[in-house]
Amino acid sequence: MDSTLTWKQHIDEIQRKVTKTVNALSSLGGSTWGVAMREMRKIYKGVAVPQMMYACSAWSNANWRTRDKPYTERTLSKLQSLQARASRVISGAYKAASIPALDVETYLLPVEQQIFKHNVDTLGRVGPAERRHTEEEARRNKKKSPRRAIEQAIRDRQGPDIRRQEHIVPYIVPPWWQGPQTFIETNTEEAQIKHEQIIQDEPDAVHIYTDGSGIGGHIGAAAVCTTTQETKSAYMGDDTTSTVYAGELQGISLALQIAQEDRSRGNSRSKVLIYTDNQAAIRSTAKPKGKSGHTCSQASQNRSTNSNYKV
Secondary structure, three states: OOOOOOOHHHHHHHHHHHHHHHHHHHOOEOOOOEOOHHHHHHHHHHHHHHHHOOOHHHHOOOOHHHHOOOOOHHHHHHHHHHHHHHHHHHHOOOOOOOHHHHHHHOOOOOHHHHHHHHHHHHHHHHOOOOOOOOHHHHHHOOOOOHHHHHHHHHHHHHOOOHHHOOOOOOOOOOOOOOOOOOOOOOOHHHHHHHHHHHHHHOOOOEEEEEEEEEEOOEEEEEEEEOOOOEEEEEEEEEOOOOOHHHHHHHHHHHHHHHHHHHHHOOOOOOEEEEEOOOHHHHHHHHOOOOOOOHHHHHHHHHHHHHOOOEO
16 A cells, blocks of 8 residues: 555556566567567557556656656656667667667657656546636645646646647437448549549539648648539638648538538439548548547538438
8 A cells, every 4th residue: 555645656566567568578579570560569559558657647746746846767767668678679679779769769659758648638638727826825835736737737838728628529429320421442543433433423413522631831621513613611720720630521511511502502413422532531421439620520410411412
């Protein structure tokens, strides 16, 4: 029992578990035999990293009141040595290789960044401390709480106010919702053949092409309908507030908006065919999930549900 909450016993237990995992990983292969480097890296990230970061938001912030820093050098040194050993197993590097070089060669996030990432994720789930101290309370409580210390550290390093982060809902559509029919070809040649075939087989349908992209640090989306000769575009913001993936989803939403407007003008087309080059956006439209950019996916889902077209 850690009666003083120093988390020393917890770190020792992490070291024991991760060492056992790395030993098992080393038996799977080496630099010239066995499991490939990519698979070994996946195993390490899927097994050893969760073991290493278990209860990270608690133990990595246990020393704010006593030492005015999140965790001890002893803790960091132990975790770094564990990851360095795993990196040598994954890459087949020599023992003399430096820890930063091993992280770069194996594409692993350094331990300090892993801890910071977990703290950001935790604070994003729990939410920041809303209550503000008065001047009297600030004088009486000179030392900040771990939660406020984490929030301050994130503000200093991340920049934007954490209260303005995107709110992601757990689900967008009910489990029984049926999404639009989608087709994803294996390569460009097959996609081109499929496209030409559809154009010939569906002359009366609404054909719309969409795209989302970034240029000069800005993200935008567009949809072009060759059937009605109509074009729509949207500016998504700069690359610090939006992503190309969100732009692709917005392009699909613009395409459905064109289709709805075409129906409102009295046209009796029964099918809408939307073409896009982003597989992730296609899958997300067919089966929306609660993740970054879900607001665009939800807008597409609503337009698809309310439309009388077969999409």
